[in-house]
Amino acid sequence: MSDHPDMDCAPAGPVEQHELFKQFEGTWKAEVSLWMGPGEPMQSTGTMVNTLDLGGRYLKQDYKGDAVDGPFPSFEGRGFWGFNDVTGKFEGLWIDNASNQMGTEQGDYDESSKSWTMLGEMSMPGGAKCGKRSVIAVVSDNEHSMEMFFTGPDGSESKGMHIRYTRA
Template identity: 30%
Template sequence: MKMSYRVGGLLAAIVCLTNPVFAKDAGTAAASASTKESTKDSAQARALDSAMTPGEGQKRLAAMIGTFNVAIRTWVDPSQPPIESSATSVGAWVLGERYVQMMLAGDLQGQPFNGIGYIGFDNVGKQYQSTWMDSGSTGMTWYKGGFDASGKSATMKGSVPDALTGKPTPVELRVKMNDDGGHVTELWGHGLGKKMFKMMELRYTRSK
């Protein structure tokens, strides 16, 4: 009896494979699966292309490209007058106009001061990202945020370790684009107090 069941099962399988109706259904199922896989591959390709292609988010940073004279004001104590200094900054596209590189050189409180920063727009995360490093520190600061509806003001948030405690403290980078092609960058933080205040202002005036 067991042998009969096995033979019967084998015959049924052969009938299914050789019957035109069953063969047609099998072919249709295979074609459908292939179409779904092709659609999935196309969607992935479009998503990857969108993720890597510069667009409107990057174009908004074009105002930062060029050579600028920078007037720097620094506050150690918000109740006291700021310390004033100057620098030159060069902004340039890098990696196929995906990011802006900012190279700053000048003086701060009578000492040479140099900084390097990058800013770009993440097409997938839909937000701006920036990093900054300079000769006044050994740590890099990372910021994330976006522009307001006007497209001329941006607020980006990050954190830095407190020099005394080592604990992370929030900082904000506030950027304002001017109609004359320049821009103003403000660094806000807590300093030695609990209330956030403007610690540094960099006013960029286009020279080239």
């Protein structure tokens, strides 16, 4: 290896943090609660299939909703979750057929709570930005959850989504 940073371009292999993705491999049933404002959330279900990709560097997520009607009929989404060993952060990318935005997040893992806290930002109609915080928590080998919170213009946070995943 060279002392010159431009010369250190050897491909990086998976590191210890990538091992954490193995627990999410497989097929999961999803129970989704979605808040579009005050009041009771909308409910839906779906299936998430998670596979390790590119030599175990990424968790590839493929989601398909069960609903054929409602606010998001035939909902589908794709995600990638990885660990950036340069920044020391976990990174996520999400796309779906309910939006034309690519959602990105960065965050950290807390071993004591077996959870990730991921932070991101969304563009709103009119160009304003909205902060986003996701918490992914491992409950057991056969259950995990994802909660998503949005930050309003006044800085207050509101829950937007909760997904309970159980191994199929």
